Amino acid sequence: MSKNPDIKWNALDELEKSSVQGVFEALSSMDAVLAGGAKEKSIGFRSLYDFATSMKEKMPHALAKALLQEPALRRDLDKLLERVSLYQFPKVAAASSGEATGREGDGFSVKLHPSKAESSQIYILVTLANPEAEPPTAIFYKTRDGEYGTAALSSFADGQSQLLLDVESELVRALKDVDAEVFLR
Amino acid sequence: MTLIRVYIATTDGPAEVQRIVEEAPDVRSVICLNGTAEALPVSASYDAFVRKPTGVVERETGHPVYRMDVSGRISEGHSWQFGVFVAHRLHSKGQLAFKGETADEVWLLTGEVDNHLSVGSVNHVAEKISKSEDLINETQAAGIPLNLFVPHDSAIDVGTRDGVVVVSARAADEPFALVDPNPIAIPEIASPTSDTPGPGLRRWVVSGLGLVIFGVVTLGGWGWTEASVWKSLAEKGVFSRLEQAMAESKIYGLTSTLYRLRGGAEAAVSLQSVEQRASAGNRCRTFVGGSGGLVEKIITEVTPGVLKSSASDRLCGIRHTVRNVESTPVYAWLSIVRDNQDEMEFRSRREKASTTIPAGASASVSIAFSPHSQDVSDYKIIIIATQEKSEDVNRWVDTMRNSAASSQHAVLDRLRRLGIAVKVWQHQIY
Numbered sequence: 001m002s003k004n005p006d007i008k009w010n011a012l013d014e015l016e017k018s019s020v021q022g023v024f025e026a027l028s029s030m031d032a033v034l035a036g037g038a039k040e041k042s043i044g045f046r047s048l049y050d051f052a053t054s055m056k057e058k059m060p061h062a063l064a065k066a067l068l069q070e071p072a073l074r075r076d077l078d079k080l081l082e083r084v085s086l087y088q089f090p091k092v093a094a095a096s097s098g099e100a101t102g103r104e105g106d107g108f109s110v111k112l113h114p115s116k117a118e119s120s121q122i123y124i125l126v127t128l129a130n131p132e133a134e135p136p137t138a139i140f141y142k143t144r145d146g147e148y149g150t151a152a153l154s155s156f157a158d159g160q161s162q163l164l165l166d167v168e169s170e171l172v173r174a175l176k177d178v179d180a181e182v183f184l185r
Numbered sequence: 186m187t188l189i190r191v192y193i194a195t196t197d198g199p200a201e202v203q204r205i206v207e208e209a210p211d212v213r214s215v216i217c218l219n220g221t222a223e224a225l226p227v228s229a230s231y232d233a234f235v236r237k238p239t240g241v242v243e244r245e246t247g248h249p250v251y252r253m254d255v256s257g258r259i260s261e262g263h264s265w266q267f268g269v270f271v272a273h274r275l276h277s278k279g280q281l282a283f284k285g286e287t288a289d290e291v292w293l294l295t296g297e298v299d300n301h302l303s304v305g306s307v308n309h310v311a312e313k314i315s316k317s318e319d320l321i322n323e324t325q326a327a328g329i330p331l332n333l334f335v336p337h338d339s340a341i342d343v344g345t346r347d348g349v350v351v352v353s354a355r356a357a358d359e360p361f362a363l364v365d366p367n368p369i370a371i372p373e374i375a376s377p378t379s380d381t382p383g384p385g386l387r388r389w390v391v392s393g394l395g396l397v398i399f400g401v402v403t404l405g406g407w408g409w410t411e412a413s414v415w416k417s418l419a420e421k422g423v424f425s426r427l428e429q430a431m432a433e434s435k436i437y438g439l440t441s442t443l444y445r446l447r448g449g450a451e452a453a454v455s456l457q458s459v460e461q462r463a464s465a466g467n468r469c470r471t472f473v474g475g476s477g478g479l480v481e482k483i484i485t486e487v488t489p490g491v492l493k494s495s496a497s498d499r500l501c502g503i504r505h506t507v508r509n510v511e512s513t514p515v516y517a518w519l520s521i522v523r524d525n526q527d528e529m530e531f532r533s534r535r536e537k538a539s540t541t542i543p544a545g546a547s548a549s550v551s552i553a554f555s556p557h558s559q560d561v562s563d564y565k566i567i568i569i570a571t572q573e574k575s576e577d578v579n580r581w582v583d584t585m586r587n588s589a590a591s592s593q594h595a596v597l598d599r600l601r602r603l604g605i606a607v608k609v610w611q612h613q614i615y
Contacts, residue, residue, distance in 0.1 A: 117206035117252040121222045125212060157229055162213045164224045 043073060051148070052080045052140075052185070059148055067146060074146055084185040086136045092178050107133060108184055112175055113163070122172055124163040126184070130140040131159030136184035141174035151173065153184075190288035192320060193259060193268035194295040194313035194333075199320045200257035200265075202272040203284035208250040217251045225615050234266055234298075235273075241300060241357075247523050247562075251254075254284070264307035265332045267296030267334065270357045279502070279553030292360060293317055296336040302357040306338035308552055314607050316453050321349060334360050380455045385468050412443035415604075419450035422516075422575030424603050435514040449604020452515035452541075452570040458484040458611060461502040463524050468499075484612070494613040497561050503612075507568055509542040516541050518569040519550050523562050539582075541574060563613045567597070570606040578605065 011169040043066040051059055065075050082088060089103040089110070102111035107130060113123040128135060135156040142148050149170045165172050174180040192199035203220070214232040235242040243249045253272070259265045263381045268276035271294055275281040295313050297305035314333065318384040324331045330350070337353040354360065411434060418427040427450075434440050461479040479501055484492045495503070509515045518539040542548045571578060578600065585593045597607050 031208075055473070111211075113212050114214075115252070116208050118220070118222075123212045153517070154224075154226075155229065156576060157213075157232070162228075164215055164217065164222045166222050 001006075006178065021145050032179055041071075042113070043067075045076065048073070048077045048080055051150070052077065052084050059150075067148065077148065079155045081140055081142075081183050085140065085185045086134065087184045089184075100178050102175060108136075110139070110175060110182065110184075112172065115166075121164055122167045123170070124165060124175065126153055126156075126161045126163075128156065128159040131156075133159075135159075137160065138185045139171065140183040141171060142181040143170075143174050144177060144179035145147060187280060187289045187292045188282040188286060189280055189292055189297075190282040190286075190292045191268055191272040191275065192291065192317070193265050194293050194310075194317055195257065195265070196240055196309050196312050196316060197260070198316045199293055199313075200255040200259055201284065202281065203254040203256055205254075205272060205281065206252050206278045207248050208252050210249050211581075214249075214251045214253075216255055216259065218254070218258065219256060220254050225259055227261055227265065230261065230263070231265075231269065234269065234353040236312065239300070241270060241298060241302060241610050244272060245270075245371075246277045252386040256284075262307075264295045264313075266298040267304055267336070267354070267357060268292075268294035270298050270302075271360055274358065274361065277553070288329065291320070291329055291331045292334060293320065293331065294334040294360075296334070296339070296354065297356075298357045303335045304354045304357055304359075310335055310339045311609040318451070325327065325349075332360070361614060387521070408439040408443050411436070411440040412447060415440065415444045416449075419444075420572055422577065424450070424575055424577040424581075426604070427601075427603055445604060450571050451512045451604060451606040452517070452544055452572050454515060454517055454567060454568055454570045454606065454608070455510055456566065456608070457506045457508065457547075458492055458566070458610075458612065459504045459506070460484055460500060461504060463499040463501050463590045465499075469545055486610070488581060490608075490610050492566075492610050494615055498615050500614065502553045504549050505549050505552070505566055507542065508547040509544060511572075512544050513572065514541050514543050515570050515572060516574040517548065517571075518567075518578065519548075520567045520569075520582070520585075521550070521552060522565050522567065539579070561614055565610065566610040566612060568606075568608045568609075569597075569600060 009071075041056060041142065042065055047063045047066075051063060087105060087106045087108050089108070092100045092103055102109065102124075107128065109125075109127045109129075111125045111127070115121040115123060124139075126139065127134070136153060138150050138152050140145065140148065140150045151163060151165075151171050154163065155161065163171075175182065191202040193202065208214070211226070211374065214235040215228040217224055217233050230522045231253070232250075235251055237243045240249075242251070251273070253269065271292065272281055295310060297307055297308055299305060321331060332350045332352055334352045334354050337355045340351075352360065411430075415427055415430055418424070418430060431437060431441070460482045464480050481504075484495060484503070487493050505519060505521065507519055508516050509517070517541065540548055567583065569578065581596050581599065585596050597609075600607050
C-alpha cells in the first residue's frame, strides 16, 4: 500500500524526528496505562523507536520477547514501521513452489536471485522504478509469527541495491513467506 | 600450463584471490570474504570495474557479472584494480590458482587500472610491501617464484629484495609477458608444405604480368615508380605514409594495380584450429594445470572461411595455429572475437596476440574455456599478416577494441586497401 507522500521519515530533520518520537512515546505510554500494564512493562517506546530507526540488524532479545507477549506493543511497532517506512509491500501470491520469489510494489521491487557460485547463498535485489527516487536505507520484515527483523541496504547504484545472504537467513525466509510483511525504510 | 596465485597488496596485508566464478547477469558483481556471504564494501566499485561500459573485465572476458572470493578485507580506493584485472585475465586463460590448488608462481600486485588498461600510481606502496613480509618469506621458503607488480610511477618506493622480482608496470597486461614473453608462442619450426600455392604462384604471376606492366609503366613512366615507392613503404611497415601516398596519387588506379600485382604488403599464412576436449566423465579443470591429457581434434574448414561448429560440452580450449607459408618471416596479428550480429567485440573474451613468425614456422594461441560455464557463441578468428612489424597496424588494430562492428569492419577494409592480408574465419560453439 502506498503511503502519504507528504510524510516521509527520511525527509524529517532531527528535531522533527525527535518530536515524532515524543508523540509515539506518549501514545505508547497511554496504551500501556489503558491496558493496566504500565508498571510491569519493561520495554518502552524508545526500544521500538530504536529498532525502527536504527541500523541494528539484530532485535534485542528482551524486545523480541516482549513483542511476542504483548499485542499492544506489536501494534505500536506496526504503526511505527508504517510511519517511518518509505513503502510497505502488499501481500504477495505464492509461486508454484509455494514460496514467493520477492515482492513487487509501486515504485519498488525486491527480488531473490539464487547464487550460481554458492548454492547456500542468495542475492536480494532491491530496485527503484525511478532511479532518481529517494532510496530506502533498510528493509524490515514481520513474520507470520510476529517476529520482526531488519537489514541495512547497501548504497544504491543505478536504482539498485544488492544484499548477499545465506538462504537460511531470517530475511530470506521472510521474503519467501507469502504471509510475511515487508517494509522499506 | 603455469598456475599462478594472485595476491592483492593492501595496507592490512596481502589478500589472496581465492576463486572467481561467473554469476547470473541479473545480479551485480561482488567480492566476498573467504567464501562467506559477506560482500565487502568495495563490491560496488568492483561491479563498475567489471561491467561494460565503465568496466574493463567484461571487455576481456565477455561476461558481465562475477563473484570473487578473497582471503582478506580490501578497503575502498582503487589500488585493488591491478590485481583484480590480472586475476580475471589469468582466470580466463585457466591459469589462476584457486584456493587449495598448488601454484607454480605467486604474483603480488597493487595499482589502479584505467579504461585504457594503463596502470596508475597508488599510495602506501612501501607499507603494503612491508605488510607482505610473511607472504614473501613463506613463498621463498617454499621455493615458489614471487613477482611483485607495482605501478611504474611507484616503483621507486619499493626498492629491491632478494628473491623477489619487482616489475614496474605501465599497462595492466604487462605481467603476461612473463608467462608468455611472445603472446604467440612459437612451438615448432617446420618446413612449408610443398603443396602451398601462395608465394610461388604469386611471384610467377607477378613476373609474367610484370612484362606487360613494364610496357605500361614505360609508357607512363610514372605509375611504376610510384608503385615502387608504395611497396617500399609497405615493406618498412609505415602504412600511414603509404595511405597518405595513395591519397595523393594522381594515377591511383594504375599504381594500385601495379602495387597489388607486386604483392602489396601481403604475407601468406594459413590457419589450423584444434579442439581440446575433456574425455567423457572428466571436467576441464582436471587439465588446467597440465596434469592430464586432452582429447584433441582438428576443426575442419567446411567452406572457405567457415570452420566446422564445435559442441561446448567438455570443451576445454581451442588452439589456433597460424603457419607462415612464406619463405621470409611475416608479422601476424591473431584475434579471436565474439561475433554478435550487431557487435563484434574485439579482444572480448579471448586473445589478441601478435608476433614475428619465421619462414615456415607456426605460432599458436590457446584459448581456455571456463570450466564453470558453457561458452556458447559465434566467433571470428581474424589474422592480419604483413611482411614487417608495423606500429601503424598495431595502432589501428587497437582502435578496434570497444568499437562498433561497423568501425571494426572499416579498419579491416582499410588494411585490405593498403594491400595487407586480412583473413577471417567463422566458428560457432553451440
